[in-house]
Amino acid sequence: MTPTILDALDTIERERNVRVLFAAESGSRAWGFASPDSDYDVRFVYCHPRDWYLRITEPRDVIERMLPNDLDVSGWDLRKALRLFLRTNVALYEWLGSPIVYRENSVFAARARALLPQYFQPASALHHYLGTARTTFADHLDRPEVRLKKVFYFLRPILACRWIEQTRAQPPTEFSKLVAADWVTAHEREVIAELLLRKELASERDTEALDSGLQRWMRDQLAHFTQIGPSLARRVDAGPEALDALMAELVDA
Structure with missing residues (x-):
């Protein structure tokens, strides 16, 4: 192209x-x-x-x-x-x-x-990414069957929030760099790698059941970054x- x-x-x-x-x-x-x-x-x-x-x-x-x-x-x-x-x-x-x-x-x-x-501005950027993740979860992921594409539209902004929390800097554009960061756990990387493999074989519209443990993790991440957002002082x-x-x-x- x-x-x-x-x-x-x-x-x-x-x-x-x-x-x-x-x-x-x-x-x-x-x-x-x-x-x-x-x-x-x-x-x-x-x-x-x-x-x-x-x-x-x-x-x-x-x-x-x-x-x-x-x-x-x-x-x-x-x-x-x-x-x-x-x-x-x-x-x-x-x-x-x-x-x-x-x-x-x-x-x-x-x-x-x-x-x-x-x-x-770390606080402003975190607010943007958190809002994206929150909207994606509410509109597409808080249900039994989800589109895998939307899972990654949640994971990326949430990991961007974590990057800002750790560095106070603009997150990289590439998802792989967010996943490779030191503050992402080995278990989180394993789950993401498995999701990526399944997504590569799926079309934009394919849906599947979302693991309940992953949904709980998503809610925990939203709650965490909602709590720390105000602590990021404006430069x-x-x-x-x-x-x-x-x-x-x-x-x-």
């Missing part, structure tokens, strides 16, 4: 008069547990010519394309992306950590990754100056 994705990015640049600064896979393919029939979710950051920003109105700052072959291509304008970066937008942080990168402006990518620790807010400078450099390039 890579040539198709690159062609789609080239077409967007021509039709919308923008420069794609960064494009990467997101979702289950970036996380490392895609099903055989998983979609391709390409996310990108783009930049307009300088004059586009010199106006009193702010035009639409999102580009979205649904293309054949289950290809979802969506991007944010640079100003929107940097405003979200300032507020610990973990989706954007995950794009920057994706193992599957299709396009990368070296200035944008290197500077953004270097600035990430300065703007990362002193970093100002926007470094991001302003990055935007000015990229728009004038």
